[in-house]
Amino acid sequence: MNEELKTGITVAAVAFFVAGLALLSIAAGMKDTIAWTIPVFGILVIFVLARALYVKREKARIKEGFPKDDERTRSMKERAGYYAYLGSVYFALGLMWINFLMPDMFHLPELDVTLVLAAVIAEAFVIYLFSWWYFERKAER
């Protein structure tokens, strides 16, 4: 499956999900849900633009005769994925502990489940991107 198709499917799936949620929210009169779909759409637009620039650069490289991936880039992606997985596990554990402590010790409300899930996903994504960027620069193996 080529990069454009993969990006297109991902974007379409997320857009369909968010649009469906927004329509349901309007139907149910849930104004708070509508409020967070707007920033999610904003993040989606940024993701699409960044991805389009990356795919354009990669297509230019492939046209010049370079491979899309080699053993070094595959190794980099595997390591970045590993660190993203580890980071998300520890991050989720940390949030879980905070959620246990917040109501009892600090008399604060419990964390919203939807926000926690979104934060864990976003954090894994950020760690993956940062790790990938770091290994690209340092190239240590």
Add this chain to the structure above:
Amino acid sequence: MKTRIKEFRARYDLTQEDLAKKVGVRRETILFLEKGKYNPSLQLAHDVAKALKASIDELFLFEE
């Protein structure tokens, strides 16, 4: 790990891009190999040595 890839590349007047295309890897991989910042697999080391008409021992200098 030190390498003599740059020296051998210069003998044949190859750019990093030329060598990368010959070996079938990205240009950055050749760059990091030359700097000794990436340890290649045996297959890649063999492919680079073959492209530069040298042996692996000549190209890659292992420190004790």
